[in-house]
Amino acid sequence: MNLDAARLARGAGRLALAYAAALVLFGAFVVTKGANPIQMYGDMWRSTVLNGTSIGQVLVKASPLILAGLAVAVPAKAGLVNVGGEGQVIMGAVAAGGVALALDGTLPGGVMVVVMMLAAATAGGLWAGLAAVLRLTVRVNEAITTLLLNYVAIDLLLYLIYQPWKDKFGSGQPATRALAVAARLPLIGTSKVHAGFVIAVVATAVIFALLRWTSWGFRLRVVGGNAEAARRAGLPVSALLISAMVVGGALAGLGGMVHFAGAEFKLRPGMTLNFGYIAFLAAWLARHDPLKVAGAAVLLALIAIGGDSLQLDSGLPAAAVNVLMGLVLVAVMGRGQTTRRSPKVAGIPAVAS
């Protein structure tokens, strides 16, 4: 038996063990709350994987997660840490919502969708780009600024929907008026899945191709590997770093638009449901490989939808499913690594100029 196959098998075994351990541990927690874990998992399984409408819900939920996950993965290739997905998603939703309010009824639905997408991608890209510019000009770390900008974005959203953009004829809840039906993302065929999922899948394929087969992708990886060497080799490091962050932010912004125009239709408090943070974890779970990021996003969306079953069938709070998500991540991230990165040789740059 060759060594690679053995290593792969061992890796898969460990991964399976990690997932199993997370499930067992969460089951134990559930027992302490007086619910039957076997029945609970059965309900979760039946109500997600075996249920057509729920699979639709999972894909609807996964769409913004995939886009926000790519928003972490692209900057990561260039060695940047984007913790600001949440804020960028919100800025995208805000931009889409603003466009919808401003242009309501003046454009045909299809054109409106495109305008909203452009506005959302621009807003998300600028929001993330700001962090990249601060990193390059005053050397403030982008992980910190993107994190702080999340809260600024949340407050901006709340400000808008509590006052200037609030629906005066609504129920009094702080929310904008609903997006016109014509401007909503169409459903795919007869399913309950909206076209946002197609956008997410296409984005995944495009990003995969860009990173793998274009010189931009190659250069990002060089910068991510050794920025100093890249600079000496004459690469425009600053422009590359900014482009990676802006592309990431634009993807997250698109995620916000997809969620707004495909599922929510109104801007309201708490509408993003921690998408940015969950997507950050999906990206790390997948080690920033675009295809795996999409897979991890679907998995986490599945767990989140399972939370609804938790509430309906077992009478536990829906947010309790975060325990299961946390345990899965602990188990997967904490399992032994079978593949090792090539060791860095101290003091010797990887690329000479």
Add this chain to the structure above:
Amino acid sequence: MILPVEVMVGAVRGGTSILYAALGETVSERAGVINLGTEGCMLVGALTGYAVTASTGNPWVGVLAGAVAGGLLALVHAILVLSRGANQLATGLVVLFLGLGLTSLFGAAYVGRSINAFKPVGIPGLSSIPGVGDVLFNHDPLTYLSYLAGPAVWWLLYRSRPGLILRAAGERQEVLAAYGHSPLRVRYLAVVAGGALAGIGGAQLSTAYANAWFENMTQGRGFIAVALVIFAAWHPIRAVWGAYLFGAALALSPALQARGYGFNQFALDAIPYVVTIGVLVFLGRRRAHAAPEGLRKVFEMSGT
């Protein structure tokens, strides 16, 4: 109450929970480990503090339990980061989600329950000084304790031998190892102690500030604490001032609204974050140099 006094009272009242968490994060980061899960540690501290106070009737026991809970959650972070080599930022978020989930799972039973909470105790004499008395000397015991916590952490870090060892673990762990200490053990202790302090901060929130438990009640205070540590350039005393600055910003909008100014609360709520970014922009370069060496790998502060 005149506006500046009211805002300063609010600064101390609202800033105390952040103060504890920021001091904890300072200890952890000084040893070279950043914990984005501080928010989660505060949440489990808040719920555990509340639940134990509810069942024992003694808020001090509650706070102690909150500290233990926060420390245990931080231990998960420590194990993943220090023993399993996982990425610190990602693991911190995992810890946050664990905290969110665990507290909603076990906290549902405590929503709407009342407890024998900490009560404000005026310090005789001092509390009747106009202005100052209300700002500083008319609070719950955990707030008084927090006045000592900042200087205590400063003394521990900069004047004591354990503090020197802790900082060495964050700066030059090879040197520490050469002197026969285990950097790993020091880091474990620092991360757990940091989580315990965040747990105390959370417990202060539920048993002394809000006197209630509700899901996700920390509302980003843990993240503020992480930001504060950088704002404060990893210095405990500056972190204390930063916590009060945040508290003041949080207190400003209700105080203005009560006086009939039509301020939108959320525009004001954004101020602390914008201020922090502004401070980082103006002091960025200098602050970056103050970062513990061990953290630079996480932030990749060198290069570019």
